[in-house]
Amino acid sequence: MFGVVVVGIGIAGSVRIRDLLSPLQSTPSESLKLQSFVSRRDLGQYNGVKQISLEEALKSNEIDAAFICTENQNHEPSIRRFLEAGKHVLVEYPVALSAQTAHELWQLAEQKGKVLHVEHIELLTGEFNQLKKEVDGKELVEGVLHFTGGALDEQRFGFQSFSGIARITWLVDLFGNLTVTSASKEENEEEKYSKLTAHFTTADNRPLTWIEERAPGMKREKKIKFTFKCGVLDTLPPAPRAALGPPFMQDQNLFAQKLLGQVPEEELAAEKMRILHCIELAERIKKCCQQ
Ligand SMILES: NC(=O)C1=CN([C@@H]2O[C@H](COP(=O)(O)OP(=O)(O)OC[C@H]3O[C@@H](n4cnc5c(N)ncnc54)[C@H](OP(=O)(O)O)[C@@H]3O)[C@@H](O)[C@H]2O)C=CC1
Numbered sequence: 289m290f291g292v293v294v295v296g297i298g299i300a301g302s303v304r305i306r307d308l309l310s311p312l313q314s315t316p317s318e319s320l321k322l323q324s325f326v327s328r329r330d331l332g333q334y335n336g337v338k339q340i341s342l343e344e345a346l347k348s349n350e351i352d353a354a355f356i357c358t359e360n361q362n363h364e365p366s367i368r369r370f371l372e373a374g375k376h377v378l379v380e381y382p383v384a385l386s387a388q389t390a391h392e393l394w395q396l397a398e399q400k401g402k403v404l405h406v407e408h409i410e411l412l413t414g415e416f417n418q419l420k421k422e423v424d425g426k427e428l429v430e431g432v433l434h435f436t437g438g439a440l441d442e443q444r445f446g447f448q449s450f451s452g453i454a455r456i457t458w459l460v461d462l463f464g465n466l467t468v469t470s471a472s473k474e475e476n477e478e479e480k481y482s483k484l485t486a487h488f489t490t491a492d493n494r495p496l497t498w499i500e501e502r503a504p505g506m507k508r509e510k511k512i513k514f515t516f517k518c519g520v521l522d523t524l525p526p527a528p529r530a531a532l533g534p535p536f537m538q539d540q541n542l543f544a545q546k547l548l549g550q551v552p553e554e555e556l557a558a559e560k561m562r563i564l565h566c567i568e569l570a571e572r573i574k575k576c577c578q579q
């Protein structure tokens with residue numbers, strides 16, 4: 289059994305608590321035991337789970353792993369403290385707000401012999417599985433991924449290419465490693481509107497564009513237009529419910545498998561490479577926008 293503490297009780301943190309309290313039968317999640325949670329607010333208890341302080345969590349012998357579910361700005365300091373204290377870490381994406389920090393955090397995890405798992409539910413949805421099947425084996429000519437969503441505070445969630453890293457991860461998982469060719473950002477501070485446009489090329493020199501538009505009340509939605517040699521894909525295929533349970537639950541199972549030593553080295557290495565590559569692209573985009 290691995291004792292778990294959930295840190296940060298927002299949307300993600302409360303889903304984590306729910307899922308930890310009701311693991312699917314005969315799945316690796318059954319080896320996780322939720323002990324307590326940490327919050328900067330005084331919540332006392334949540335769904336029957338008790339609140340403890342950060343210091344107590346770091347010192348506690350009954351806690352083997354932390355789920356870091358706070359805003360992106362807080363990920364780095366929290367991950368460092370739990371790894372330093374000898375705990376395994378699951379962190380909601382993005383792992384950090386710079387490539388350098390991400391590399392450092394991995395080094396620290398390896399030095400401490402602990403698992404650092406970055407949640408990636410964007411790859412675990414029925415929607416994405418279906419899209420991946422449709423794209424598989426087709427030769428890309430060009431493509432666009434356009435995301436819209438509600439406003440996110442940059443002070444808390446970081447530059448848009450980091451908070452939107454799930455879109456980069458989609459493109460990399462579908463089309464392989466990418467190169468950023470240019471990027472720009474439009475903003476209207478009064479209306480809290482922002483639009484990021486990034487251009488990439490694939491290893492075969494095919495162009496891809498990512499647009500990330502955010503404003504208060506804007507509907508959370510993804511649109512695609514992928515042109516292949518054999519035709520155009522311009523709607524996301526209808527998504528069957530993921531067979532393996534909701535995305536956060538699947539991600540939690542993967543973390544538990546890592547703790548149990550059930551994930552092959554090659555898979556761990558490939559995942560780390562993908563995460564670091566995506567963070568590097570996010571950083572490159574940020575630099576282009578700030579030039
Ligand atoms: N929401 C989602 O579906 C997904 C989120 N993520 C990632 O999860 C992380 C957290 O995102 P999300 O949960 O959406 O963000 P939230 O804004 O809901 O929560 C972020 C933090 O804000 C604090 N907080 C939450 N509600 C309140 C409140 N009413 N008043 C004051 N403080 C509050 C909590 O910390 P505290 O308890 O310490 O006060 C919480 O950890 C991010 O890294 C995000 O990228 C990733 C994939 C999906």
Ligand SMILES: C=CC1=C(C)/C(=C/c2[nH]c(/C=C3N=C(/C=C4\NC(=O)C(C)=C4C=C)C(C)=C\3CCC(=O)O)c(CCC(=O)O)c2C)NC1=O
Nearest residue numbers: 299408409410411413437438440451452453454455508535
């Ligand atoms: C309803 C309001 C709602 C909010 C405020 C919300 C926030 C939210 N969803 C996210 C991702 C995500 N959120 C979800 C799914 C959900 N997340 C949920 O809160 C719910 C209810 C679902 C699904 C039914 C998924 C799958 C991702 C990964 C990125 C993606 O594929 O969109 C992220 C991480 C950053 C990002 O990729 O944009 C945030 C902050 N999601 C929402 O749907």
